[in-house]
Ligand SMILES: Nc1ncnc2c1ncn2[C@@H]1O[C@H](COP(=O)(O)OP(=O)(O)OP(=O)(O)O)[C@@H](O)[C@H]1O
């Protein structure tokens with residue numbers, strides 16, 4: 001049976017989009033999905049292999065398939081480096097077939113993360129890896145320096161390095177206010193489809209413009225490893241993300257933030273004390289609007305709520321404090337402290 005060009009294209013796109021999650025059942029699932037025979041599916045798989053889009057990894061009667069990945073690696077001594085030069089001379093020339101919005105995002109993410117290594121890590125080595133396949137571009141920027149969470153912990157005198165993740169999620173945190181404004185990680189993490197920071201035994205994971213999460217790892221990974229991944233057909237625009245956190249009533253810039261409060265509940269800790277609240281609200285006065293996302297928070301204590309929702313707004317009336325995803329217990333506690341104004 002002969003298919004139209006459009007149907008062939010659809011089958012090939014299906015193969016490409018499903019191969020990563022179904023490396024060994026790809027043929028069967030494609031047969032089922034389109035109600036076509038195995039030889040037909042093999043024909044299109046073979047064409048995709050000839051075009052270097054797919055490759056076979058298993059052999060014999062049970063072949064496995066995967067997207068062909070091209071991986072590039074570079075290592076630099078962290079001395080007199082300039083991130084924009086590395087971008088334009090080394091990385092950008094390898095991304096010629098990428099849409100301009102995605103290329104701009106890659107440029108922003110790469111130069112921000114490489115600049116962090118140069119200015120904050122104290123590392124001897126900057127290691128970069130670029131991985132490209134038919135669907136995605138992945139950039140890894142790694143260093144062997146102090147480690148981002150430890151650096152923030154030291155700079156703020158925090159008790160645990162995992163408290164540093166909250167500061168990154170807020171945005172506008174910098175350990176070097178004379179030369180930096182604390183924007184790089186906030187915006188980079190939101191504009192890529194996937195964004196990870198691995199450092200020692202902590203991982204920060206962000207998926208697009210959703211709130212990030214944190215996990216503890218078994219392995220102790222020295223330094224800081226940032227991994228950013230974006231689909232080649234992502235419609236994201238860097239400008240949209242900047243605009244979302246800008247305030248139309250103010251000069252252009254970073255004025256709004258959204259904070260996942262659950263990041264404070266490390267090791268199942270309840271949110272009850274004024275000290276916890278003070279950690280949450282520190283630097284809120286630098287924003288004109290703060291959205292507190294209570295997803296995953298079942299309850300909060302009276303002292304915590306009083307500090308955040310009565311003491312802080314009385315002191316800083318210009319900051320518009322909003323809440324989202326509050327369950328009834330949390331909502332009621334907020335109402336209770338606000339009624340004693
Ligand atoms: N590779 C790293 N090693 C150690 N610390 C880091 C690293 N990257 C970031 N940091 C820490 O995280 C903070 C926040 O980084 P971020 O890029 O968001 O802001 P910034 O670099 O301070 O300011 P901007 O990006 O606006 O110039 C830094 O100020 C620094 O303390």
Ligand SMILES: [Mg+2]
Nearest residue numbers: 112116184185
């Ligand atoms: Mg930075």
